Amino acid sequence: MLLRTLLTNLRARSLPLAGSGMSIRFASTLAPLDSTKLTIEHTTTPKPKLAKEDLVFGKYFTDHMLEIEWTASSGWSTPKITPYHNLSLDPSTIVFHYAFELFEGMKAYRDSNGDIRTFRGDKNMIRMNKSAERIALPTFDGEELLKCIDKFLLVDRDFVPEGNGYSLYLRPTMIGTTASLGVGVPDKALLYVIASPVGPYYSSGFKPVSLEATDYAVRAWPGGVGDKKLGANYAPCVKPQLEAASRGYAQNLWLFGEEGYITEVGTMNVFFVFKNQDGKRELVTAPLDGTILEGVTRDSILELAKDRLDSAEWTISERKYTIGEVEERANKGELVEAFGAGTAAIVSPIKSIGFRDGRNIEVPVALGNSGELTSQVAEWIRKIQYGEESYKNWSRVAK
Numbered sequence: 365m366l367l368r369t370l371l372t373n374l375r376a377r378s379l380p381l382a383g384s385g386m387s388i389r390f391a392s393t394l395a396p397l398d399s400t401k402l403t404i405e406h407t408t409t410p411k412p413k414l415a416k417e418d419l420v421f422g423k424y425f426t427d428h429m430l431e432i433e434w435t436a437s438s439g440w441s442t443p444k445i446t447p448y449h450n451l452s453l454d455p456s457t458i459v460f461h462y463a464f465e466l467f468e469g470m471k472a473y474r475d476s477n478g479d480i481r482t483f484r485g486d487k488n489m490i491r492m493n494k495s496a497e498r499i500a501l502p503t504f505d506g507e508e509l510l511k512c513i514d515k516f517l518l519v520d521r522d523f524v525p526e527g528n529g530y531s532l533y534l535r536p537t538m539i540g541t542t543a544s545l546g547v548g549v550p551d552k553a554l555l556y557v558i559a560s561p562v563g564p565y566y567s568s569g570f571k572p573v574s575l576e577a578t579d580y581a582v583r584a585w586p587g588g589v590g591d592k593k594l595g596a597n598y599a600p601c602v603k604p605q606l607e608a609a610s611r612g613y614a615q616n617l618w619l620f621g622e623e624g625y626i627t628e629v630g631t632m633n634v635f636f637v638f639k640n641q642d643g644k645r646e647l648v649t650a651p652l653d654g655t656i657l658e659g660v661t662r663d664s665i666l667e668l669a670k671d672r673l674d675s676a677e678w679t680i681s682e683r684k685y686t687i688g689e690v691e692e693r694a695n696k697g698e699l700v701e702a703f704g705a706g707t708a709a710i711v712s713p714i715k716s717i718g719f720r721d722g723r724n725i726e727v728p729v730a731l732g733n734s735g736e737l738t739s740q741v742a743e744w745i746r747k748i749q750y751g752e753e754s755y756k757n758w759s760r761v762a763k
């Protein structure tokens with residue numbers, strides 16, 4: 365106890381070593397993110413709940429938010445659940461000028477007992493820490509943030525809509541809050557989580573989309589930060605999407621390099637299914653080479669496919685593949701199906717891929733609006749998310 369008090373007093377102060385010109389930094393005494401310190405301030409003006417049919421993605425938020433401040437000298441402060449509120453920041457704040465911002469996207473689901481569940485949040489926490497580390501923002505104990513998020517979910521539990529496809533979208537965010545135009549390591553940060561109830565991505569069954577093979581803009585590149593969920597990666601992708609939309613396509617199929625490697629679709633990972641010469645089917649997605657966002661959905665699909673598809677009939681591959689291969693195999697009748705994968709939709713079936721020179725690849729949709737595996741994996745994941753089936757520790761009940 366005495367030692368603890370002493371350390372707290374010395375917390376993170378740089379003590380000059382007499383005469384040596386050196387200093388010791390008591391970094392290990394910086395306060396860690398600690399969920400047991402969480403405080404809750406309830407709103408006095410609860411919002412009316414919107415009808416489920418009126419939910420629009422990301423426009424309407426719950427009554428509260430979770431906030432945790434960090435400073436380089438003290439570490440993480442008390443986690444707070446407070447009424448949802450505006451932030452007040454100096455116009456010079458580093459986030460506005462140099463994009464010290466990262467985020468996560470995860471969802472909470474209401475199960476048939478009325479319990480609120482999250483899906484593989486530990487993966488989001490690992491990814492969030494990797495994003496933070498990459499832009500010199502502070503890291504934290506992911507399990508501690510998950511415990512705070514659980515409490516936040518319990519406070520706003522009435523906002524978690526009931527029903528298949530309905531969920532509460534969670535947006536953990538971290539920003540650098542140092543008020544200075546100097547480009548450098550932020551000495552202040554704010555981690556916050558807001559939550560928005562959302563309806564089904566597909567309100568009346570799958571709707572397969574047309575993609576534009578995009579080589580006129582590049583989403584991510586080797587040595588870059590495309591594998592991190594940094595805000596800076598997203599604004600530059602909106603204009604290419606507008607361009608694709610002006611030619612009638614829903615999303616960009618992001619290609620990389622002279623070879624035309626397929627990387628991602630819009631803000632989702634992407635999978636293709638081929639019929640191979642050996643009679644087996646192959647489920648293919650690009651490997652995590654630094655240009656691919658490490659999707660939780662992507663990882664879940666790969667793991668479930670390895671676990672549940674018969675290996676005598678299926679090969680599961682993380683390998684490089686090109687738009688040329690897809691075109692050639694479509695021409696030979698070896699392209700079976702294709703889909704995007706991400707938290708928002710789980711899977712998003714693809715029906716065609718067009719090129720600016722007018723070429724077009726038709727992608728089969730055996731079930732009418734999706735391929736067979738597309739609808740199969742969506743159902744596998746949905747059941748785990750809503751607690752209808754348990755799989756490892758993938759679903760966590762908020763307590």
Ligand SMILES: *Cc1c(COP(=O)(O)O)cnc(C)c1O
Pocket residue numbers: 469593628630631632633657658659660661662705706707708
């Ligand atoms: C968030 C995201 C994904 C999907 O990740 P999930 O964890 O499955 O939601 C894929 N690609 C990009 C570029 C993303 O930002």
